[in-house]
Amino acid sequence: MQLKTSLNSSSPAFESLFIEIRNMSLVVDQLESYDRSNLEVIRIEFAKLQRKLEKCQDDKEDYSNAQIGSCKHGGILRIGKPVISQLNADLNGGFRYGGWGKDSKPLPGSENMHWYYGYTDTLVTKITQYSDYYKLIMRQAFKTHELYVRYQYDWQGTGNNYVVRENTLYYQFRSTFGMAKFNMTSVTAQFKVIPKASARFSYHYSANQNLDFAADESGLWVTYATEESNGNLVLGKINEETFEVEQVWQTSEYKESITNAFMICGVLYATRSVDTQTEEIFYTYDTNKNEESHVSIRFEKFQEFYVYLDYNPADQKLYMYNNGYYVYYNVKFKA
Template identity: 30%
Template sequence: MRALFVVLKPLCFLALLGYCPSATIRPKEGWQVYSSAQDADGRCICTVVAPEQNLCSRDARSRQLRQLLEKIQNMSQSIEVLNLRTQRDFQYVMKMESQMKGLRSKFRQIESNRRTLLTKNFQELKGKMNELQPLIPVLEQYKTDATLISQFKEEIRNLSLVLTAIQEEIGAYDYEELQQRVLGLEGRLRNCMNKLTCGKLMKITGPTTVKTSGTRFGAWMTDPQADPKNNKVWYMDSYTNNKIVREYKSVNDFVAGVESRTYNLPFHWAGTNHVVYNGSLYYNKYQSNIIVRYSFESGRVMTQRALESAGFHNVYPYTWGGFSDIDLMADELGLWAIYATNQNAGNIVISQLDPLTIQVLNSWNTEYSKRNAGESFMICGTLYITNSHLTGAKVYYSYSTKTSTYEYMDIPIHNQYFHMSMLDYNARDRALYGWNNGHQVLFNVTLFHIIKTDDES
């Protein structure tokens, strides 16, 4: 469930060009400008160019050409097999012809000397006829094979005409050249993707209901730092009085209820705002402001550290309560803790954490009350806060740690099952994982990307 670029849905492969204050974009021959975006001052900040559609169709025709060539090769092999069979049958025919000649001689001898015909001659003639009997079906098969070969030759001739027409239509763009063009496009796309700064949230769509299980409150997640082939799911039901984590090898196993392993944590957790990051589970220890780092590989606690001044045990929870005072989350920039302190008058504090030591690297004080927040999540170093955990919720407020500024927003989020008790962003999937009144759901996010150019800091 990868998020889509805002309004950019070009066909085939994309090549994104960077900042262009005055220069005119001149795509290479065979390319066309598909879409562009400008800032408030009219500067071009992103231009998308894509190969013309007929190039895509040519590539499709190239695939058709390869399929036809493979078909002809298969037919050629079949004809070779038939040819071997007919050669074998031809040897039988030659043998039969020789025996027929011998029979003719015998008949002439019998005709010229009927009176001296002996029983031995009759027996010899009968033996010759018995030898010829099996050759009759061989002759029939030979005729059938010869007809089949003619049909194959006709089909090859027709296919050759089709191939010729396709080659004429493709013209100078043979398959190898098209392949090189595609590789070039992929290279340009990769270079451009490397220049992408973090995106700004523009839209939330969904949800998609993955499963219905557990109590009204809980958490489920995947590891955004895991290898793309690793799709393990972790499941933690309830917001307290539990320390059993269930592991599933894939989302399909999760839906089917096929557990691969269970972990019995040494401490109960508080709330539903846990996160799995780079193979470890980070959670808030019950009745404390201590954050625990538990390694799934070793099955033991690697680190635990108190989050200084952070309220806990329903002092500063989200609006739904549930000991949700400390919210742990991860995004493209690392590991984060969202909480409130007396020093910040119960307003939200954002802290970036060292994943190994759980030490606070940096903190930002916001002016948004933790108790008035429904849920929150981080995307690219920006905290997004919903105004409610109930129906009608929307992303109402955001705070950028890059600029230390806030912004009021109005991005609806469909609370399908009326009560959201967990909402976390996964940077690998570009999706929001939610626990919605006993339903495990996924939301798709749309991010607006700005191209970072070489001359920008």
């Protein structure tokens, strides 16, 4: 019923698909109780139905009003309804923390590659790649990279907001507070400390989320706070070649009042919770003009709790990992 409400459609085609999914959900619940081997067949049918649902949603409203990679628009006009790409990423339950999405700057030949990570706490211990969306839904992994190899290396991270760019995972290093990047092509890791970055300030509701990585049309970013800024959010632009923060912008917004943040075309968008069903983009900082403003762009939460929200410039979607569910949002830009 939550899915039906979230997509807010009353078309005959959607009603038919909703009935199919509701009935199949009942079957899944029964199968899980006594025969998990048959779930593979059910997953296939779910994947097919999900594609139909996404097409219904795409046909309902066109959000593709800006060319991919272009910043010739006036920023976000609105956020679409949540689209559920996976009903539950963890059949056993408990993978509350994690993330998923596509490479924000895919290497040639890897344009359809997806990634996923889920765990019971905020540790980042591995990342799994899938060659395309269907393989992601079917859990048919292309490759899994462990960030911990016993007796040799410890590359584990912590937090929830990380990005994959050019087949490289950017995340917060656990052992020594700072930035980390794990190259999945060469299977090597690199670590850098951000001067003055404090491990004391996290996003609201997000434990250990001291560094938040984001990617947009102009490159790679990281947000954090410092003691010097009294906990206000600091935005840094990362030089991807040197892996150094080369430019810094100071905002006036207290980091712990923010639930999440992302970048689009050099503009920071910060969100906060309005109520159990509503999230709001309430603050922006435009690095192109060195201007900040308060706005109100509300969008629907899929569930009250979520840990991962990030924009992907490769397809202009917002990706959310929500308590084991894969969710994405279409973005409508101003002309």
